[in-house]
Amino acid sequence: MTLPPLPTQHKQREATSSINLKQWIEKNQKFTCALEVKDSAGKDSIPFSVVADKQIAYANQASGPKGAWIRVQGVNGEQDYIWLINTPSYIVIKYPKCFCIITIGNFLFEKEKSKRKSLTLERAREISTKVIS
Numbered sequence: 241m242t243l244p245p246l247p248t249q250h251k252q253r254e255a256t257s258s259i260n261l262k263q264w265i266e267k268n269q270k271f272t273c274a275l276e277v278k279d280s281a282g283k284d285s286i287p288f289s290v291v292a293d294k295q296i297a298y299a300n301q302a303s304g305p306k307g308a309w310i311r312v313q314g315v316n317g318e319q320d321y322i323w324l325i326n327t328p329s330y331i332v333i334k335y336p337k338c339f340c341i342i343t344i345g346n347f348l349f350e351k352e353k354s355k356r357k358s359l360t361l362e363r364a365r366e367i368s369t370k371v372i373s
Contacts, residue, residue, distance in 0.1 A: 254279045257334040264339075264372050274302040274329040275341075282336055285358040288351040291331055299329035299344040333364055339372040340364040 257279050265275075276295050280286040301308035307325030312318045329344040338361075342350075346367045350359060365371050 254334075257339075261332060261334070261339055261372070272324075272327055274299060274308075274324055274327055275332050276330070277332045277334065279334045280336070280361075284335060284361040285356075286333055286335075287358045288347075288354070289357070291347065296344065296348065299331070302327045303329040303344055330369065333359070335361045335364065337361075337373065338365075340368040341370040341372070342368050 254277050258277050261275075261277060276291060276299060278286060278290050298308050298310070302310075302324035303326065305326060307323060310322045310324065312320060312322060314320065331342045331344060331347045333340045333342065340361070342364060346369075347359075350363065350367055354363075
């Protein structure tokens with residue numbers, strides 16, 4: 241019996257696109273921030289649901305007055321924990337031609353008010369703090 245092919249999962253997609261983001265951040269970002277990176281898989285829209293509830297909770301905690309205690313699974317000598325409080329938190333979406341850096345507040349507001357179930361590139365550009373081409 242032959243099984244049908246399973247859908248291909250690109251778990252490395254976010255890691256690969258994060259290399260370019262890392263280079264830009266190191267050159268241009270002059271303050272600490274929390275980043276949740278997502279990849280649109282080459283499309284001009286991305287479902288709001290790709291940002292999990294736990295990821296939203298951490299972003300809200302890190303950007304708020306209660307803070308977030310983060311356990312690091314270090315493999316390269318990183319510290320064991322990171323404490324973030326009142327730290328800007330962003331959802332960073334890699335679209336085919338750019339990265340859109342969106343505050344967690346703007347992302348959640350758009351998710352709640354949008355009639356769509358996904359965030360288009362055009363709308364992401366409008367609500368972004370920064371767009372990196």
